[in-house]
Amino acid sequence: MNNVRVRFAPSPTGWMHIGNTRTAVFNWLLAKKLGGEFMLRIDDTDAMRSKKEYEDAIRDVLLWLGLSWDKEARQSERKQRYDEVRDVLMKQGRIYACWESAEELEVMRKKLMSQGKPPIYDRGALRLSEEDIARYRAEGRRPHYRFKLNDGVIEWDDMVRGHIRYEAANLADPVIIREDGSYLYHLPSVIDDFDFGITHIVRGEDHVTNTAAQIQMFEALGGQAPQFAHLPLLTGKEGKLSKRLGSLGVRELRAEGIENMAICAFLAKLGTSEAIEPWKDLSALAQSLDFSKLGRSQPKFDEEELKLFNHKVVRQMSFAQVKDRLDTTEEFWEAIKGNLDTVQEAKIWSEVCFAQIVPIIEDTQVCAAAAENLDGYCGDDATYNEWINAIKTATGKKGKELFHPLRLALTGTDNGPELKVLLKFIGRQKAKLRLSGQNA
RNA sequence: GGUCCCAUCGUCUAAUGGUUAGGACAUCACCCUUUCACGGUGGUAAUAUGGGUUCGAAUCCCGUUGGGAUCACCA
Numbered sequence: 001m002n003n004v005r006v007r008f009a010p011s012p013t014g015w016m017h018i019g020n021t022r023t024a025v026f027n028w029l030l031a032k033k034l035g036g037e038f039m040l041r042i043d044d045t046d047a048m049r050s051k052k053e054y055e056d057a058i059r060d061v062l063l064w065l066g067l068s069w070d071k072e073a074r075q076s077e078r079k080q081r082y083d084e085v086r087d088v089l090m091k092q093g094r095i096y097a098c099w100e101s102a103e104e105l106e107v108m109r110k111k112l113m114s115q116g117k118p119p120i121y122d123r124g125a126l127r128l129s130e131e132d133i134a135r136y137r138a139e140g141r142r143p144h145y146r147f148k149l150n151d152g153v154i155e156w157d158d159m160v161r162g163h164i165r166y167e168a169a170n171l172a173d174p175v176i177i178r179e180d181g182s183y184l185y186h187l188p189s190v191i192d193d194f195d196f197g198i199t200h201i202v203r204g205e206d207h208v209t210n211t212a213a214q215i216q217m218f219e220a221l222g223g224q225a226p227q228f229a230h231l232p233l234l235t236g237k238e239g240k241l242s243k244r245l246g247s248l249g250v251r252e253l254r255a256e257g258i259e260n261m262a263i264c265a266f267l268a269k270l271g272t273s274e275a276i277e278p279w280k281d282l283s284a285l286a287q288s289l290d291f292s293k294l295g296r297s298q299p300k301f302d303e304e305e306l307k308l309f310n311h312k313v314v315r316q317m318s319f320a321q322v323k324d325r326l327d328t329t330e331e332f333w334e335a336i337k338g339n340l341d342t343v344q345e346a347k348i349w350s351e352v353c354f355a356q357i358v359p360i361i362e363d364t365q366v367c368a369a370a371a372e373n374l375d376g377y378c379g380d381d382a383t384y385n386e387w388i389n390a391i392k393t394a395t396g397k398k399g400k401e402l403f404h405p406l407r408l409a410l411t412g413t414d415n416g417p418e419l420k421v422l423l424k425f426i427g428r429q430k431a432k433l434r435l436s437g438q439n440a
Numbered sequence: 441g442g443u444c445c446c447a448u449c450g451u452c453u454a455a456u457g458g459u460u461a462g463g464a465c466a467u468c469a470c471c472c473u474u475u476c477a478c479g480g481u482g483g484u485a486a487u488a489u490g491g492g493u494u495c496g497a498a499u500c501c502c503g504u505u506g507g508g509a510u511c512a513c514c515a
Contacts, residue, residue: 172511
């Protein structure tokens, strides 16, 4: 184990969705690829919106996906540490009090925008006199606090976007402490990354300007910013960053029968120049991680493609991987798995073969001939072929006219694995009853 | 509006000044299967747009158009 440490830092304010999960997957894969630690950090600084059930769901989903963590922390338990840092930075003048109300700030922003100016905070609070402040206090106002950005160029080498450069003057001093004294995301995040020795941060590109501000925070703490990788954001089919994506829950996908490996591999390879294909396991997938293979434009996430891919994943799963979820034999699994979209669908064929179904008699002549000639069938190819030929001779039917009624009578449905294979499991007895129209 | 990012087959992308513009997914056709499906083989399909630079541009430069991010007392 080296000193590489990577983290996934969700805020428990909603269910795990495809965008979240992608970030988790990349961070986890990077930790494994570099042989480092993976940390789960619950960013619950927003007490109003954070919920225990969301936090539990995050853990459930990560575990189900196979993204286990070596260490964890919760921001709501580290307030003391944040206060310490706050006091130091305040003394240094990097944190300053502001007295504008949210409404006043909103008005200022709108005014600047309408003048064609960037809606950046004007640092009015820094020009306040003692009397001004005393008056605000007397009015019953409570201050919120901002982090003061130093002028100059902020730059870093991003693992996916290359060299990035921002002029600090184009950025607004971020608010880091609310009027009620609680912390906003920026500072606790940096303090934690610093304290826990986080070496790499992978997150969405919506964070790039945050990163610029946070780099100065790392420096203010006397530390050095970790390596950053900002992933292009996923978009929906229609092009826009769809709200559906935000609501596309991993739990729902799981319930639909999408495999954890399908989700991980799909998210890890979408937007890269590599083929989306099944991987043996997560560590093999981790070894394949390469940020230089990622494009810089925003890939479209299509749920249909994920489902198609899931089929491929299911098809190459061994019996050992599914036996705990299915009550069936290896022989049966191997016979039908090529035909499944989800592992759960195996149950459908299991019922068709071993339980009772209602046959559909589409062609009485074919079914009668089939029933009459079934006695010689022994479950092998040779007697199966003899049986088919006998029906063909007796009825003069062939091809679809022959097989469609047989399939309907024997399985009660018009599609599925090869009839020859299914009949082997259905057996002569059951088949005969079904062919004569009886439930069996 | 300021700042930043992006633009190649339907989709994800490769081609770091000279390629018949390549691959994967989807699609279509054919083959296999005496049916559907599964599987196999092959095909169709792209450089947003206008100017430059150059012997030569998908590639470099400028403009246009289009898309996205951010500018929260969310994270």
